[in-house]
Amino acid sequence: MHIMFTLKDFKLGGGVEHVQQLLAGQFLKDGQRVSFFVMNGETPDVEGAQITGGGGTGLLGLIKSIVLLRGIIRHEGVTHLISAKEQANLCTWVATLGSRCQVIYTRHTALDCAEQKTGVHSLRLLYALYLCGSGKVVTVSHGLHQTIARLMPWGRERIRYCPNAVVNEQLHIASRAPLPQDMPHDYWIGVGRLVELKGFHLLLQAYALVNHNPDVPDLVIVGDGPQREALTAQARQLGIADRVHFTGHLQNPYPLIRRARLLILSSFSEGQPTVLIEAMALGTPVLASDCPTGPRELLDNGRLGQLVKVNDVSDLAQALQQSLYLRAHSARSMIRTVRPYTSVHAAHAYYAVWAQ
Known part of the structure; x- marks a missing residue:
């Protein structure tokens, strides 16, 4: 061939x-x-x-x-x-x-x-x-x-x-590299191109609503794109700039994904979100908007991770709050799902x- x-x-x-x-x-x-x-x-x-x-x-x-x-x-x-x-x-x-x-x-x-x-x-x-x-x-x-x-x-x-x-062996090898400098030890993470479709502006609004809880970790956003400047300004306006870390594009985001307390997907639309698959393969808990067409399928109708309404800040904030107290799903069951x-x-x- x-x-x-x-x-x-x-x-x-x-x-x-x-x-x-x-x-x-x-x-x-x-x-x-x-x-x-x-x-x-x-x-x-x-x-x-x-x-x-x-x-x-x-x-x-x-x-x-x-x-x-x-x-x-x-x-x-x-x-x-x-x-x-x-x-x-x-x-x-x-x-x-x-x-x-x-x-x-x-x-x-x-x-x-x-x-x-x-x-x-x-x-x-x-x-x-x-x-x-x-x-x-x-x-x-x-x-x-x-x-x-x-x-x-x-x-x-x-x-x-x-x-x-x-998923391949290189993913797991890459995830064991050291974390980038100046990253918090306890954090939630969002990964993707900084475009409106990915809903990072919704994630910032939801994070601001739960930030008062002392158990809430920092938020790391990995990726670059045309909305970066607007999102940075939004974080300042919401008073959460000191808790939100924009890394820009990273050649190897997998150490950050593997060590995150939770990966959050706030998209309006997806095909099959690769970052959810990567997080699950690395054993990281996930939370995703119930957008067409991949998250519900991947998360087995919510069995393997929380699903929230699309474009709904309050529902996302409530799910973030709940994630602090939910028992993590078995890493083994998530890894089996992404095989x-x-x-x-x-x-x-x-x-x-x-x-x-």
Whole structure:
């Protein structure tokens, strides 16, 4: 096999990019030839994989990328493709017209994600196009699979679920590194890109409501993004700046996740939140908004962690307060739950989709 990943861009710290890297690493271990095609020309760091830049951004960049990708597929003998994010999916669909490549178009976020630029009706049309060819659509959660299959029942047989590649031995090794300097010894943690979709502004409001309790630990927020300045200002306005620690992007956040008293996910929307899987694999208690489509599925309807209403500060604050006195769930049961999200398991799921 020559497996190529096609991506629109490669954002530092991006969840989609991270799971694609881990999946690529497993394919390489399995002896496959692996390459990346990144439309805007950014270059992921995957040892052993061939990296090719695309035609750039905008409509002209899309057209150039289609031409480039079509030529690479033909000249490099690409046999299998995995695309992620809609511009890359569309680029791949056009570039592989008439090709014998086995293509998987992946969907990593809910169809009604507020951050996306493409509306639900347009997405439905795009996925209908993908399913009209010989390709298959893969979703990263069972809930998202049901949503797409419900919209296009005629294509149900070629809509599949594959778990994200999240857990491997490197995760556990990385989590045993020393903590960054100037971090508190007792803390809750939130991890993700600092964008509105992740709901960190809600987390700060909820934290301010419970901060009066002497048992409440500090709050560490790991990640970077366009809202960092606004969130820092919000913490000052709420009078909690001395208890909230913004680390920025960390190459290795796992020591902080492993030692946290609680990991909090306050998102409005997710596909399959990798940070929840990572925390559970490391035995860290979790609390998450009950957003579409992954948290309820991962937390077994709340059995393995508290679920709170989406965009509800008071419900989040109440759950934070309750977490101080709840008995932690068994680390063993959480680790058993995330076993399907190992790189090995995920790679075999993709092999199975191609074989069907």
